[in-house]
Amino acid sequence: MGICVSTVVGTDRSAQQVPLNNPEMEEPPEEIIKQKNEVVLQQPSRTKDFDADDNPLPAAGLPFRGCTNNEGKIRKTLCKSTHKKTHMHIPLIFVVILTLVLSVLSVTDLEWEDRISINRGFSLFFYGLVFFTVLYYALNNLLLRTTSGQRFMKTYKLTVADVYDINNKQVSAVQALFCCITGMTSCTYSCTRDMLRTSHYISEAYAWFGAAYFFYDIWSMYKVHNVKILQVSMNGDVKRSGVKFFSYLQTHAIIVGHHIFIGGFGFLVITYLRGGLGDCFFGFVYLMEASTPFVSLRGILSKIGMKSSNLYVINGLVMLTTFFVCRVAMFPCVIYLYARSIDLDYISAIHSLPNGCKISILILLLPQIYWFLLMVKGASQVLKGKVTKKKTLKNVH
Incomplete structure (x- = not known):
């Protein structure tokens, strides 16, 4: 009425x-x-x-x-598109849950050490693509087209680009959580048996499901970038102010290449190239994503203007600790476990590794050390700023 x-x-x-x-x-x-x-x-x-x-x-x-x-024209376009489909979050959430349930049901008939067939793998890839894409749409719908979402946006003065970026980070955190579950399962099962030859089917199953995330994320990053361009070009032509998808791929070749490499080559290594060996070690590789939820939360807190809050500082310290443990210290620990499994000392175990394995470890480890040092530098600046602010307040009072 x-x-x-x-x-x-x-x-x-x-x-x-x-x-x-x-x-x-x-x-x-x-x-x-x-x-x-x-x-x-x-x-x-x-x-x-x-x-x-x-x-x-x-x-x-x-x-x-x-x-x-x-x-x-840009503002009117955003307004009209917002009101085309309202309150779609319920069916979208239903689709998200349905695809996740179907993914789990598709592997329930497997034995622990079974391999994933190509047909089953493509089904998991399809479920993953639908899951991550629809989850992103559902989160956008909750913020853009509900009363509580509008209130949240008004409170923190968020733009469309902010909402898209925040939800991109939330989906990234969900993917990281799935990686951690996969990694813990693989490590718990494979590392307590034959470290080199024992495998759990979850490693290959999630490699298929998770590979879809990297291709979804390319599209999601394009959406975030495009809406930023639309909002900046407030006086431009709506039809010309946006960025074409293939133009985005060309101008962001590095991050797109990174996603294709991880989603393509990394997927092939886990599913086929390793020959069913080293599942325990790939479980630790999955656990490298344990720091991602805290990285995402850091970005979200920054978007909503909470960089000066205690929560931001605490999350930063947890992120720093988790990043060091799961992305830097993890490599020496894995080599130590490998040395014990083949009954060699640490240095001899490193020499016994194939050259390709050594190169892969360096390719993975060196960027983590670089990013960790950047995080330490950023965290020290935040802590110094907090201390300086407290001293200033004391002097004022």
Whole structure:
């Protein structure tokens, strides 16, 4: 009823019921005046959906300001697209849960050390692609097209690009959680048996499912980048201000190449090239993602303006610790376990590794050390800033 009433008022359809060009009717009858007044009195609050001129309020970028004609085509485009499909989060969440359940059911008939067939693998890849993509859409819908999401955006002054970026980080954290579950399962099963030859099917199963994430993430990063361009080009042509997908791939070749390498070559190593060996060690590789949720949370806290909060500092310290343990210290520990399994000393065990394995370890380890040093530098600056701020406040008081 409320929607119908607001529509009538917004388009002033009550005037359509009384022909204005009727010469026999100088003034509307009292009954129609009364009905129109009642409709106006019943009009719901328009601060949630419309401004004073009945323009739809944008769900992102310009919350609660309205989209007027002089604010450019981009804002109106964002507003219209926001209100095309509302409250879609429930069916989207249902699809997310359904694909996850189907993925689990597709491997329940396997023995612990079975291999994943190609047909089963492609099914898992498809489920993964649907899962991550629809999860991203569901999170966007929750923030952009619900009352609580609008309130959250207004409170923290978020734009559409902020919302897209935050939800990209949330999906990344979910993927990292799945990696950790896979890694813990592989390590618990394979490392307690024959470290070199024992394998658990979950390693290959999630390699298929998780490979889809890297291809989804290329598309998701493109969406984040594109909406930033749209919002910056407020006075540009809507049709020309966006970035084409293939243009984005060309201008962001490094990060796209990284995703294709991890999602493609990394997938092949885990599923085929390793020949079923070293499942315990690949379990530790999966556990490298343990720091990702804290990295994502750090970015989200920064977006919502909480860089000066204690939560931001605590999360940063946890992120730093987790990153060091799971991405730097992990490599020497794995080599130590390998040395014990073949009954050699540490140095001899390193020499016994194939050259390709040594090169792979260096390729993985050196960037982690570099990023860890950058994190230490950033964390020290944050802590120094907090100490300086406290001293300043004490001097003031």
